[in-house]
Amino acid sequence: DVQLQASGGGLVQAGGSLRVSCAASGFTSGFTFEDYSIGWFRQAPGKEREGVSCISPSDGDTWYADSVKGRFTISSDNAKNTVYLEMNGLQPEDTAVYYCAAFTSTWARLIVLMTMGPGQYHNWGQGTLVTVSS
Secondary structure (H helix, E strand, C coil): CCEEEEECCEEEECCCCEEEEEEEECCCCCCCHHHCEEEEEEECCCCCCEEEEEECCCCCCEEECCCCCCCEEEEEEHHHCEEEEEECCCCHHHCEEEEEEEECCCHHHHHHHHHHCCCCCCCCCCCEEEEEEC
């Protein structure tokens, strides 16, 4: 399985900004970074893991949860095998551990996972904690 390393979390005041990164490595033989779609999920204390945003590095397609639309921007640097999530206008309800995940499913199937929850996906990294103070 591809290895994913999330980083960049921290403590920020409400209204502030952070950029978290997801670096991918260890691709299955015959696969490259562009063969995966990368999704960001987050899990707040006591809540289910929820989809935040995803990107297809091969064609630039993106998706955002309604709760972050207009505030968060996802992008990819294919030369660095890295996906970024720029988070602006952060609010206390954005406080969570942010995880990235790599998928080879169709875009339509990925959107289902992003909206309904990651299901049986198991290749989670350690995540990065984002804390927004009020």
